[in-house]
Amino acid sequence: MKLEAVDIGKMASASDIVFEALRHAIINGELADGEPLRQDEIAGIFNTSRIPVREALSRLEQQGLVRTERYKGAFVAGISIDEVSEIFSFRSLVESNVIAAAVPKIRPETLAEARIYYTEFSTTKDPMEWGKLNRKFHYMLYRDSDLTFHLSIINNALDRIDRYLRAQLTMTDGVPKANKEHLGILRACEKGDAELAAKLTREHILGARDNLVEFLENHRIKP
Amino acid sequence: MKLEAVDIGKMASASDIVFEALRHAIINGELADGEPLRQDEIAGIFNTSRIPVREALSRLEQQGLVRTERYKGAFVAGISIDEVSEIFSFRSLVESNVIAAAVPKIRPETLAEARIYYTEFSTTKDPMEWGKLNRKFHYMLYRDSDLTFHLSIINNALDRIDRYLRAQLTMTDGVPKANKEHLGILRACEKGDAELAAKLTREHILGARDNLVEFLENHRIKP
């Protein structure tokens, strides 16, 4: 099992460190769906006892990234194609509304930052960076909505599907398509056209859903 | 501190029992916003050690019902009026979409059950039952959508605002209004009119939002 501590800025408890490390490993697909997460092993990696590990695991279970069975332990929670599809539908609904709320309030600095992430996303060749940059790009366009609850829910939804999306982007040529769509959304925001930004965001996510579902149906080992 | 074990069916670990008991106490408003949740005290109530208590608290923090400060402990997480308002807006968006997805698939048994909860809600005088029955009524109308992710997010949103809503319903006459609206939604579902059900649900929740925000602005001690 490959695990690395993630820098989370402020002084953090051991359980926070373990939580973030496991979260990143799961959303990045470094831990396969169904893989058991042994308390002893993880505690060994971080030189702690099992107590903070258990706390981290129970938090991850609450987030839907891990499932646990009594006396059997914790496992990376894989999700079905139907669930992946549902989460994308949910995202298209919520994110299109959030961007519509953000556009009238969006600040020039925010747009400038979004453009930086757009460019970085379009130029990087490292699949590991795609998820991060894609998130940062979209987040910038949502940020000025100040809808913190919506944003936290969107983040959780992204956590659950990031790894599948990356697998698809790596094996197909979805990145150029995503890029073109990102540019369209960015321009709509720059023009202040909230309705258009919402429409393009909805289509962007629903298109990604359909591509990903097709990809998973062809490539996934049926359970 | 008043706490009671909640029956959660299957054999559960101590941490599950503590989690559900605290969750219910918080969403029912039996524990006030900001109230400290001392590990020792809770452990004493349930005759366990602090370990399962800490696990429960960290899960509740992930759900947004509790906030913790390092070496200071856990506290019931109150939310601002803006956040309450945001959560209602979120609900109106998501729940109207879920009911629109459910109506074409809704089964007669489901409608019958919904009508039972509608009647119970309209006749009970116990404010403690309102939240439960209101949830059960709406859940019935969403159930056949099979959108499990959406439903789990809706549940979390309800967990966060239930206590404020109950306070308002208790001190104003919001129940008859809610009842009338419930009947309208129910009839739209029975007619199979998904668009109307969605519209009425959206208006039902946005109306509740505006009433609750006004109530909180008048009654809440400003922080």
Add this chain to the structure above:
DNA sequence: ATATTGAAAATTGGATCCAATATATTTAAT
């Protein structure tokens, strides 16, 4: 009287140990 310092108490975070359960391995019976 008020503010400041410092020790005592309370509280949390984490480590270690024990009990309960599940899994793997060995042994015995046919």
Add this chain to the structure above:
DNA sequence: ATTAAATATATTGGATCCAATTTTCAATAT
């Protein structure tokens, strides 16, 4: 040889103990 029972090992759930930090409150100085 195959299957069933018994035993050993691994793993989790929980209790108890210790360390780190905060809070409380009394003693002291101004």
